[in-house]
Amino acid sequence: MARSVYVTGIERGDGRQVVELGVMELLTRQVDRVGVFRPLVHDGPDRLFELLRARYRLSQDPAAVYGMDYAQAAALQAEQGTDALVSRLVDRFHAVAREYEVVLVLGTDYAATQLPDELALNARLANEFGASVIPVVGGKGREADAVRAEARNAFRAYDGLGCDVLAMVVNRVAARDREAIAERLGARLPVPCYVLPDDASLSAPTVAQISHALGARVVLGDGSGLARDALDFVFGGATLPNFLAALTPGCLVVTPGDRADLVVGALAAHSAGTPPIAGVLLTLNEQPSEAVLTLAARLAPGTPVLAVSGNSFPTAQELFALEGKMTAATPRKAETALGLFERHVDSADLVKRLSVARSGRVTPMMFEHELLEQARADRRRVVLPEGGEERVLRAADVLIRRDVCDLTLLGDPDAIRRKAADLSIDLSGAQLIDPAESELRQRFAERYAALRAHRGVSVELAYDVVSDVNYFGTLMVEEGLADGMVSGSVHSTAATIRPAFEIIKTKPDASIVSSVFFMCLAEEVLVYGDCAVNPDPDAEQLADIAVQSAATAARFGVEPRIAMLSYSTGTSGSGADVDKVREATKLVRAAHPELKIEGPIQYDAAVEPSVAATKLPGSEVAGRATVLIFPDLNTGNNTYKAVQRSAGAVAVGPVLQGLRKPVNDLSRGALVSDIVNTVAITAIQAQATAPHTPSS
Incomplete structure (x- = not known):
């Protein structure tokens, strides 16, 4: 029977989706087949399940996720009683549990469900499912004493109904009260209690959600702008100087459409970054002239301008009633939620309490999760020389929201901030440095000249060289001002790694610099080397590549079983190319007898057990490399x-x-996710090579 975890609450408004998403993240790090079950569902799309399905690549049939809808449940309970309702839901649950290693159960939402004693129903279902329970208590707008009392009462309620309570979560508390609440509850409850502060961006609607709710027309803007969170509303009616003083970061400006001065002023402020706004909403079914709109589009490209027919007052009433939702269309909210969960929940302890046995193999999703977790566990600083590149900024956004590592972005800080504002990215957690203007430039010039004196490099020449972002970033790493560097999204491989060859150089135990790719296949992760650096390594270099690649694989959770590839297997072939591979294999075995290695071996014999059984029977590597x-x-x-x-x-x-x-x-075609993964890998590599670089 699958292990199951039941996340539930005691009332509406607890922001439980943060916890459900966080628990799903933990489960998918441990096993590769996680099912989802929601006993009762409202009509219409299930936003959370669609988010989970998109984010975690769930193949589960949506029809199997749900027990029944609330109306059916209320009718069944009224006609046949609670036992009949529970029996029907238990049958549906077990149909899911038979197919998955672990099941995440999403409790009822207390939203007009017409079910009496909903808490008791959740407790009964959790017990019948054999599920451990994580109750969530909402703290938004409540005093600390009231929150603590509510959490204790919730624990007593579920515990008193026979539930196996794994942990308590108190969510959406005022940041100023978080530590005090956590300390008091930690001393008063027999299970861990994790306390999460309220994050305004999670409940803030996106501009796209506002547009949909109001039936607004999109006059200007692109998808990136529409994805911005509206953290505040500023209503225009004052003179321009007073209006500009009222703007706040991330606000949506609401103004009559005939106030062209306020529209242009707000977009000009955004372009200057003082402050960046979410967008502009025009009322009264008015909009500025084409000339003004053309100017607006040039001032702040991509920034949304919406228009509605109503006047400002009823529009304001609708706006204040809106609350943002996490959906598959709001991935940045999901990153924020996970970052919040990971900062305030002891993930290692909760996983231990979940008692979920880790899968024997490493799946691509597990590999990606583990990267972020390892990087976060011992934070390092990574410098990104391509600070103005959009993909790099989007990756930085994810890394900051997930609290993965410290970042330094190189480039013109004003240009970077403007670009970040257009993308609605908050870089307040990152360091920005312009190599051309930095006070470090002279110091780096002297250091580089000393390193390259044998090549006749003077300080004057070095002063020009180190203004290049890749040289500057590499010198930051060499001088201990950063722990690692990632570049290449717009620079060539040579431009990225040449400075490293000149400045950082090789480890004492490495004869060459080489590379690997982590190949994330459908059901496993393989390590390929060397696919990027050395054109034709000799036997000694090939042996070094094998040893380095095995160490890299082990460092990232892939058990190394090394296949030295060739066009023949075992003793079946001869010739210079095969002999090189055979000699390299002997060198590795002699120097590192602890490593599992086979060679020469063909690719099919290395990865396919049936072929290996024929060509190299009895090998501990063949078929399992x-x-x-x-x-x-x-x-x-x-x-x-x-x-x-x-x-x-x-x-x-x-x-x-x-x-x-x-x-x-990086590949110049790198996706945002590729950059995130590579930065995490770099941070993990740095953990093994140097002490932590202090934050500036």
Whole structure:
């Protein structure tokens, strides 16, 4: 029978979706087959399930997720009693539990359900499902003493009804009260109690949600602008100077459509970053002239301008009644929610209490989750030289929201802030440095000149060189001002790694710098090396690549079983190319007898058990290889790209290995998720190479 976890509450408005999302994140780190069950559902789309399905790539049939709708449940309970209702829901639950290793159960929502004693029903269902319970108590707008009392009462209620209460969560409390509430409840409850502060951005509607709710026309703006959170509402009616003074970061400006001065002023303020706004909402079914709209579009490209027919007062009433929702269309809210959960919940302890056995294999999703968790556990600072690039900024947004690492972005700070404002990204948690204007430039010039004196580099020449963002970023790493660097989304591989070869150089135990790709296939993660750096390594270099790749795999949770690839398997072939691989295999075995290695071996014999049984029976690597070492760059680069495109694999890398300090290169086609993963990998590599770089 599957292990199940039941997240429930005691009333509406507890923001329970943050906890449900956080628990799902923990479960998918441990196992690769997690099911979802919601006993009762309202008519219409289930926003949370759609978010979970999109985010965690769930293949579960939506029809199997739900027990029945609330109207059916109320009718059944009234006609046949609670036992009949519970029996029907238990049958539906077990149909899901038979198919999954773990089931996350989403409790009832206390929203016009017409069910008497809803708390007791949740407790009864949890007991019948054999599920452990995590009750959630909402604290928004309540005094600390009232929140503490409510949490104690909720625990007593579920515990008194026989539930296995894993932990309590108090959510949406005032930030100033969080520590005091946590301390008092920690001393008064027999189970852990995690206290999460309220985050305004989670309950703030996006501009797109506002547009939909009001039936507004989108006059200007793009998808990125419509995804902004409206953190506040500022109503225009004053003179321009007074109006500008009233603007707040992330506000939606509401003004009659004939106030062109306020529209232009608000967008000009956004363009200058003082402050960045969410957008503009025009009322009275009026809008400025085409000339004004053209100017507005140039002042703040992408910033949404909406229009409604009503006047400002009824529009205000509708706006204040809106509350943002986490959906599949609001991924940034999900990142914020997970960051909040991970900062304030002891994930390691909760996983232990969940008693979910970890899967024996590493799936791509588990691998990606583990990257962020490892990076967060021992924070490092990573410098991103391409600070003005949109994909890099979006990745920075995710990394900041998830609290993964400290970031330094290089480039013109004003230009970066303007770009971030257009993307509705808050960079207040990042360091921004302009290499051309930095006080570090002279120091770095002197350091670089000293390192390259044998090449005739003077301080004057070095002063020009170090203004390049990749050289500047590499020197930050060398000088201990950052722990690692990631670049390459718009720079070539050579431009990214040449400074590392010149400045950071190789580890004492590494003869060369090489690379691996983490190939995230449908059901496993493989490590490919070297597919990016060394064109034609000799036997000694190939052996070094194998040893480095095995260490990298182990560092990231992939058990290394090394296949030294060739066009023949075992003793079946001969020739210079095969002999090189055979010699490299012997060198690894002699120097590292603890490593599991096989070679020469063909790719099919390395990864397919049925082929391995024929070609290399009895091998502990053949058919089960996780680290695949290619004989040359031509073979490796073409193979990784063929697998990436043909099998739909996610290729994370190249991850450089052998350097004294971590520097990693991105593909120029890198997606935001690729950048996030590579930054996390770099931070983890830094954990093994240097003490933490203090935040500035």
